[in-house]
Amino acid sequence: MSTPPDRAGDPGTVTVRGRAVRCRVAGQGPPVVLLHGIGRTLADFAELHDLLARDHRVVSLDLAGHGGSAPLDEPHTLAALARATAESLDALGVDRPAHLVGNSLGGAVAMRLAVDEPSRVASLVLANSAGFGAEVTIALRLLALRPLGRLLLRPSRAVARHTERALFHDARHVTAARLDTALAAARRPHAARVMLELVGSLGTVRGVAPGWRAELLDAVARLDVPLLVVWGDRDRILPAAHLDAARARLPRARTHLFPDTGHLPQVERAAQFHHLVTDFWAAPPARG
Known part of the structure; x- marks a missing residue:
């Protein structure tokens, strides 16, 4: 390990099967794992990470091939990201069931990991998670059209600003630091x-495919694990109507809708998000 991630809570790297994984570890207590969305980084959880680290051991990861984490030697799929996440947790010594908190694609990764290795999971918190509907922003659907996808993924500050603006209801969150982080991630040679x-x-191009969603949600519904699904009512990436689908497919789940909030409620509503999840963990929903 170089630049150990638990020194002063700063990000560092851990080596997993010869591959560098960027991570941030802080705090003591029950383990919490924070998983970001597609094309994003662990920076999307910076505020929540700090709040949770007061009384939890919090692990934020750059998913395989994202941010400062090296790409895999196999195609990047949901199952591959879940396996890589499990291997990273092993390398970090997370040896007890953890609360998984996933935003967007990270929510689908968390669900896949919970289905594939349920003994690793104490609860699932899904924030504006992929997997609950076909509808998704046109910007992601167009990426399915090659070579248009490669053209759209050429890094530029204008594109980064447009993307960041789409993620938030409150434009004050579109800061120079966030733009710098997004650009740095997009400029990695393997990012596209x-x-x-x-x-x-x-x-x-029509949207999120139904096959993997149906299989995954059916499997999650059979799990004996507490579930919390939250959404921002002004999400322009995955519409808030997906929360209704979550209630229908996962009837045991607790749900919450944040007002005047976009795709990253853990950023726009960090304090409320922290309060919500810690209350959920203290008094989880009745199982089964």
């Missing part, structure tokens, strides 16, 4: 390939 592999495995 990873994005196109993921988009191609999860959907088409």
Whole structure:
């Protein structure tokens, strides 16, 4: 391990099967794992990470092929990201069931990991998660059209600003630091390939594919694990109507809709999000 991630809570790297994984670890207590969305980084959980680290051991990861984490030697699919996440947790010594918190694609990764290795999971918190409907922003659907996808993924500050603006209801969150982080991630030599592999495995120009969603949600519904699904009512990436689908497909789940909030409620409503999840963990819903 170089630049150990638990020193002063700063990001560092851990080596997993010869591959560098960027991570941030802080705090003591029950383990919490924070998983970001497609094309994003662990920076999307910076505020929540700090709040949770007061009384939890919090692990934020750059998913395989994202941010500062090296790409896999296999196609980047939901199952591959879940396996890589499990291997990273092993490398970090997370040896007890963890609360998984996933935003967007990270929510689908968390669900896949819970289905594939349920003994690793204490609860699932899904924030504006992929998997509950076909509808998704046109910007992601167009990536399924090659070579248009590669053209759209050429890094530029204008594109980064447009993307960041789409993620938030409150434009004050579109800061220079967030733009710098997004640009740095987009400029990684493998970034476009990873994005196109993921988009191609999860959907088409028509939207998120139904096959993997149905299989995954059916399997999650059978799990004996507490579930919390939250959404921002002004999400322009995955519409808030998907929360109704979550209630129908996962009837045991607790749900919450944040007002005047976009695709990243853990950023726009960090304090409320923290309060909501810690209350959920303290008094989880009745199982089964």
